[in-house]
Amino acid sequence: MLACILASAIMAAAYARGGAGWVFGFVLLAPWLVALDALQQRRSPLGTLLCAWAMSVAFSAAAFAWFGGALGRYTQLGEAAGIALLLLAAPLFQPQFLAYALARYYTRRAAGVLPALAAAASWVACEHFVPRILGDTLGYGLYPSPLLRQAADLGGAAGLTLLLLLANEGVAGAFARYRSGWRAMARPLALAALVPLGLAAYGWHALSGAGNGSGPGAAAAGKPLRMALIQANIVDYEAQRQQKGAYAFVRELLDQHFAMSHDAVTRQRAEALLWTETAYPTTFGHPKSEAGAEFDAEIRAFADAAGVPLVFGTYARDGAGEYNAAAFLEPGRGLAGFYRKTHLFPLTEYLPTWLDGAMARRWLPWAGHWLPGNGARVMPLRLADGREIPVLPLICRDDVDTELAIAGARQGAQVILAMSNDSWFGAGGQGARLHQAAAAFRSIETRLPQFRVTTNGYSAAYDAYGEVLAGAGLGSAGLVVADLPLRQPAPTLMVRWGDWVGLAAAAFLLVLAARALAAAWQGRRGAGGVRGAASAAQFPLRVFVLPPAARIAAGTARLVARAGLLAMCLAMLLNDTLRNNTLAQLRLIAVLFVLPEAIAWCLLMAFSAQASLANGRLLLARGAQRLEIDLAHLAALTPWRLPLPGPGVDLQLAGQGRWRYGLAVPDAARFAAALGQRAAVRGADLLDVYTQARLALGRWRLDHPLAKFVLLPLVLALPAFHLHQRIAYGSAFGEYYSFGLQAYLMAFGLWWAAWAIGVILGATLLRTVIEGGSLLAAALRPGQASQVRGGLQNAAHAALYLGLPAWLLWRILGA
Template sequence: MPAAILASALMSALYARGGAGWLLGFVLLVPCLRALDASPTVTRALLRGWAMAIGYTAGAFAWFGIAFGHYTQIGGAAGLAILLLAAPLFQPQFLSFAVVRHLTRQRYGAAPGALAGAAAWVATEWLLPKFLGDTLGYGLYPSVALRQGAAVVGTAGLTLLLLLANEGVAAALAPAWRAAGPRAIARPLAMAALAPLLLAGYGQFTLSASPAPQGKPLRMGMIQSNIIDYERQRQEKGTAAFVREVLDTHYAMSYDAVERQHVDAVVWSETVYPTTFGHPKSAAGAELDREIVGIVNAAGVPFVFGTYDRDRAGEYNAAAFVQPGAGLLGFYRKTRLFPLTEYVPAWLDGPQLRRLLPWTGNWQPGNGARVLPLRLADGREIPVQPLICFDDMDTNLAIDGVRLGAQAILTMSNDSWFTADPLGARLHQSAAAFRSIETRLPQFRVTSNGYSGVIDATGAILAGTRMGEQTLVVGALPVQTPAPTLIVRWGDWVGRVAAAALVLLAVVAAFPAWRSAHTGEEATAAPAISLAAALPARVAVLSPATRLLAGLLRAGARGGLLWMCLVLLLNEALRTNTLAQIRLFSMLFLLPEAAAWCVLTACSAQAMVVNGKLALTRGGRRRELALSEVAEVQLWRLPFPGPGLSLRLNTGRRWRYGLALTNADARAAARAATAAQLAQSAKSAQAAEPSVRGVPQVYAQTSLAIGRSRLDHPLLKHILLPFALALPAFHLYQHIAYGSAFGEYYSFGLKAYLSAFALWWAAWAIGVVLTQTLLRMAISMATLLVALLRPARAIAMRRWLERAGHVALYLGMPGWLLLTIYRA
């Protein structure tokens, strides 16, 4: 166990330092996972989770303990010791991860344990915001392609994928898998490789498909003065002299930015103006306020700088926006204050704590995201979102800003307490860059002494500084309203989904009817199938190559629907362009689906059992197979391109051709099976389906066990339902656009009126198909989860989910339409 903790701690240290170390993110927890696998009790697992938290904290965050010790003047060693003692509070996700993973593995097996543990990790970070706001996914920043996944799943989703990759590698190293041979080891390794491959594929697509930025760029000048340790310098130089030095330094560097670099606006760092601006506490403070306003007026460009604001509730760490000719435009008040340094929770605060920790602050938190305008000299008005220091660790703040209309992020920070260990400042900048990736907003980031930078929408730092240098950073980035990413639309959805999955798991475990007698629970054995009873009148006779072709076409069609759902979520212009939707729907779904149908139709044959032979007739060709050669008749475990039958011969090999069935035929084949009749001889044309082992087989069995509902009839689902939805929407459109129900008919004739209605019907038909696709995906995922945890309950759950899907489709869509009309 100590060796495992040490190995993971060393890899964590390298991972946190960036560079090529990001590759270690996929294996850094493997030694600890192998140690957790050997935990005999939940108590032992909890203790090992505690040790994991200490090792990870020591490896990745030792710099924070040292910086904390220097800031509080207790010494770096003492600060590090306190950090390690508080590691379970600093990284609580290790405890929940270890406990949930252990309990789930004990009851359900290794794969459910890995999923539940990863969900517990992410859900804990979502429910209990961490001291530094860190998460494992931040370490992927050095990979340009992989970090783009944050736009879809956020940093929490990156963490989840990293955990699953670690689980796959750990499973491959388990003795049971190693003993099974190289082919068995390849399975968990393939699952481990799936996470980076998915992220890399999405990242490359995003980077290659990103349109060229348009519009005039915003050119900003950022002042990194390298003036730090305000309190010490006040004591040494006197308050007046020191404030004079700070302001004169910033005036001089701002002059250079405006006169020589021709910037559109100037940004100073956090708390650079060390008193309240706009609410002076003295006559001297009022004079300094007027001086700054005079400098801004002379420069002719807006200034944004860190200062303080105050009201009856107290003081705030704030950013002031000062406009030439108009003075103070407004403040943003820092929302996420750093605990125990900038504020103390009310339940913990008191005179005794203040005496014990004299360096604790008493600032008030702001009330959330705010977007303020930069009114430039050329007449443009750019809405920007300011973030101050710890604010840039909060995904939701950045999301709220882009929802309020921000076109750029201005980040101000005072990273001077990282001076002794620049790693903390560099990690802070990497985390801030993820806010640009998630929102696709450019970011201008200025700090007191490093690292300042110009960050584009992909998270790339186009211009930056080193730690501890006094410099002017000038950068220009295009600004526009970006297309909303999935994380902007749904928020930090991965954490919510993980928490919901854990609640579902707890409910499943709580009900006795769902409990299994042992962890190796299997679904009941599939009954024997009579070949004569199983075969319908017509089948599609598919060679391996033909089956692969039809399967790929059909999988492409289904994947096209999911892709179109994603595109419609992210592309607002497409949602209002019916003709573009029709073209995309035809290209992504109708064409590959029609091609698959043509392949299956071309391979269609008449099937019958005559004189002890299976006869397949297609046109003038006839193919026969003696039943005496057939040892088993098996339903396809993977319905690709759909349900079907395979024939296993007495030689042990499968017959070359597979027999594709319709869904109805496959269900009839399943119902034709009888549990008591096992294959005794080939002459009886009976064969037994092997016991269903594993999730895919259980899932396939649930699909065949559910009868076809009348609500699934294509005429009702794809013709009448879209018609019923299009009719009121089209009627309302006619009233709005033309003044009456038949306004377009009166104005342009019957052809135009019917063509317009046809477009509305087509749009709703596409909407119904896409909604059905999302419902089908949700039903499939829920069924897979139940098949994984409770195979015996999978059919009952699938039946309930199918009914819920019908309710969502036939009542949910009309309800949504009515609600939309009512709101309008």
């Protein structure tokens, strides 16, 4: 296993370095998958989990050691300490390995390519829903191949990742069959080979002129935009500020940008200027000192003299606080507006509200106080010749978010303007190359060309296919001037559908889960959903030994609780205000349902006992109290005709009639079978037929309250809350970034509670239909009452466990 993991890590290191290493993307996970196959044959879930953990550590060390070193240098802990922290946090940094391995393990018995599809879907779904600092994914490694990267306009980088995983599965499958000869290996190898061949064919189609950039529906290209990118190569702002003083450092920084910009406008005829993130490292338009006011005026005067628009990184400020921003300055008109960075870097640009405090600031003195922006914003770039070009600004981590680029394309942007400060990545360039590739994919996905400038490299101009038309290398000052043809491209599939691959993968996993549950359910039931001979209950078993008064009281409380739920269903249908007020719903359900249900539960607990069998006797024990019933004296068990406060039985004793206590048990038929009895019902009147139909059906495992009312709402709340955060706050953790952990968790709790209430009320209505339909069938068609009840329960389960997720998925895809 360790050898396989080491082999995968070595190939991952070569793949992450770029260049010709992209070919390893189709095989780098195959050795690890061979190790997983061996563990799965031993049926070892713990071993599978440990293997996934080890691979996440090895992958982090091979592909992202530079990130740990950069964090160590930035925090002054040292590179070794930074790398050690990275490796310790590897399962959090790369959780997709755990999701992949577990999905593969639990679908291992499925035939064909289903385990591979389920595992690949788990990987991309995990990457979609779990926030990632760098937004990294395997698909980015295909950037060096102009042909293979073009399919990103269909499924984004996530789509390429999915295909790479399937290719790796094909190679691993071929290796698993090598003892069976080449014929057995040919099929998985052919499937693996289809991935690069298909990507190459699509790439050729796109680059031949039939792709989205110039295909049918695309507007004709107008006059190109000639823009200059200023890569000043001035890094480590804080050290230089301390060494030279704040004024002298800003003076030097601006002078360098002024000189390079002047050359770009006068000698190279640039029509617009783009400076880097925080090129002016103080608030523009809201000076904090007289020197700051002088610098502001100097920047305005330079733009007026140059006669071209200037876009530069700075800080914006309002009543709420400061923002990392891009300022749009127009000659003769002044400030046209700001774009505020959406995705701040945690623990460096900001501290969460719950963590922010004097102690945290002492331990993290470098952490800033900036606030996040509120998503994509298309800004007008007004040129001297009268053209007004809609542009999409992105700052640093913004360009790893596919949804921001898609939102800009939908708002009509014709070019992306990206700016970043990548100097903290270090001199090796691996982090800067990854960031460059991620940014280039935003152009491929939307078919929007892009100007991207960084402090010390790599600055470049990209066409709509992600190709670098002009650029500056790493670690040197460079002036990049390029012409990009502009058009309004026909919307790509990504622009039309959004970042859909992760959502589709999650939906696929839900379908697989529902399919597996349905198969397990059908395996436990007889033909037509009717149970044959009852299996025996497992002893010891908890039962409730109820005297008549206790049963009446608990049953009444349960009836009140169920009636309260029906009343709340009616109130929700008639009252729009209540439907939109989760807190009011919680209060109402607490009074109408939780309180009477708690009373019934307390009454039952007061009469709970443990039932067991020993020496031909039924033993009922509660602490020191014991009741014994000789099974030889047990004449019959009669199920309760009305299952209140739940299902139960009356014991008929030979020569004594009915026992004075009733037994509330989870399943009357199984309890009777365990005692060697049959659940006796007369089968004559309506309630007896109804009882027989109820006893003929087993209980589905997902009918357990924990599964139905806790886990199902959680599964539904997670994607809904994720979508809400992206719409309302611009990212999956937007509310957390803005208002802290407490507000974020409270908001999620309310979403979870709202879905739980919805599931409870929906289940109540479905249960009403089931019981009402069963009674009607018992009255009209007593011989088919069991089949009717089985059909109603099947339909209710489908509505609850398939209908609700399907409706939610439809709403998400529509949004």
